[in-house]
Amino acid sequence: RGGVFGMAVLLTKNSRGERTSPVRRGFWTVHHLLGQHFPPPPADVPELPPNEKEAKKTIRELMADHTANAQCAMCHKHFDSLGLTMEGFDPVGRARTKDLGGRPIDHTTILPNGKSATGIPDLIAYIEQHRRQDFVQTFCRKFLGYALGRSIELSDQSLLDEMEANLEKNDYRFSVLFETVVTSPQFRKMRGDGFRETE
Structure with a gap:
């Protein structure tokens, strides 16, 4: 279909x-x-x-x-x-x-x-x-925004560039995109609404 x-x-x-x-x-x-x-x-x-x-x-x-x-x-x-x-x-x-x-x-x-x-x-x-580049850029932005639970910020551009480059180098495999995001500082240091500092 x-x-x-x-x-x-x-x-x-x-x-x-x-x-x-x-x-x-x-x-x-x-x-x-x-x-x-x-x-x-x-x-x-x-x-x-x-x-x-x-x-x-x-x-x-x-x-x-x-x-x-x-x-x-x-x-x-x-x-x-x-x-x-x-x-x-x-x-x-x-x-x-x-x-x-x-x-x-x-x-x-x-x-x-x-x-x-x-x-x-x-x-x-x-x-x-x-339109491959347009699709990849849009997909990466949407995926990253979903993964981080927030809007994309200017400081995320280097990560977006890395996501796009890794996809291109690895035949556009989704697993590569997933790995790039979950190992990024933005994802690893993400804090939920209920986060509280503990001593």
Whole structure:
């Protein structure tokens, strides 16, 4: 199914009721996995129809209408195409060849690097070949923040650099990342909320 991208929980969470949302699915990917940040959308952005079955246009056509506005396209060009690669899955994550209105699914798109992509396998290849560093940096930051139970600080940068370097030298094995963190001063000297000095 495509690893995390094919997980029903991710696909469902980033859908809108009775229709998919390539925008939300793509935004989740670039924000949570690749570390990109974007300003919030304007308050007056119109919502797309909530029911895919009753819509007169496909989700792709509706998105094209929306991003015809140059101001909207400035951000959407970074993530809409990634979300379109997941259109082979319905609003609750089931594989499909037609949308709820009976129209054939087209999950072919042009990614931000200008290359054509069809489905999740091509999305994974794009991240591996063109966005690996973004993914590794974001993953390391999130993993370290989780391990330490706090936000990342400027003083953690050298540890983050070490995590990334060790991953690259060891074929990106997760065990190496784990070992780098648990042997770090930040982790070994971590104190919980209930810590008290004792004599």
